[in-house]
Amino acid sequence: xxxxxxxxxxxxxxxxxxxxxxxxxxxxxxxxxxxxxxxxxxxxxxxxxxxxxxxxxxxxxxxxxxxxxxxxxxxxxxxxxxxxxxxxxxxxxxxxxxxxxxxxxxxxxxxxxxxxxxxxxxxxxxxxxxxxxxxxxxxxxxxxxxxxxxxxxxx
Ligand SMILES: Nc1c(NC[C@H](O)[C@H](O)[C@H](O)CO)[nH]c(=O)[nH]c1=O
Ligand SMILES: CC(=O)[C@@H](O)COP(=O)(O)O
Numbered sequence: 001x002x003x004x005x006x007x008x009x010x011x012x013x014x015x016x017x018x019x020x021x022x023x024x025x026x027x028x029x030x031x032x033x034x035x036x037x038x039x040x041x042x043x044x045x046x047x048x049x050x051x052x053x054x055x056x057x058x059x060x061x062x063x064x065x066x067x068x069x070x071x072x073x074x075x076x077x078x079x080x081x082x083x084x085x086x087x088x089x090x091x092x093x094x095x096x097x098x099x100x101x102x103x104x105x106x107x108x109x110x111x112x113x114x115x116x117x118x119x120x121x122x123x124x125x126x127x128x129x130x131x132x133x134x135x136x137x138x139x140x141x142x143x144x145x146x147x148x149x150x151x152x153x154x155x
Pocket of ligand 2: 082
């Protein structure tokens with residue numbers, strides 16, 4: 001049987017930074033609530049979680065980069081909701097937010113989780129922020145915990 005290297009789901013003693021876009025905050029606030037619930041139920045202490053709010057998803061990569069370089073966090077969680085409007089703006093915001101977060105993640109040396117909804121409709125966003133499709137904030141927070149504990153095994 002091959003050796004399985006896995007990350008546990010304990011957040012005890014781990015430090016998390018969360019970057020949340022205020023745009024569509026009726027959705028992103030619910031993603032934040034799901035992420036905080038996941039972290040604290042998994043043992044993260046209040047004092048080990050910091051939340052930074054930015055105007056929109058486009059601004060997330062810059063603050064994620066600064067938080068990553070601060071050395072204060074074991075993982076970062078990026079949250080937002082980009083909902084398609086009637087112009088191509090949606091495509092640019094989604095592309096730059098995802099590209100920027102991926103760039104930060106590769107250079108950070110810590111997990112940087114992509115928790116930005118990119119939906120065609122408000123209903124799709126609502127479904128993924130704590131209703132019938134779950135809460136993507138919770139999902140990426142649990143992923144952050146697993147990644148922190150997995151990464152520790154390669155130090
Ligand atoms: N339309 C959405 C935006 N747009 C705003 C941009 O993210 C950015 O803040 C602005 O272009 C100034 O640089 N942001 C979202 O998070 N969600 C949207 O649906
Ligand atoms: C994703 C967006 O930027 C969007 O909310 C903008 O809406 P519109 O394309 O109608 O200006």
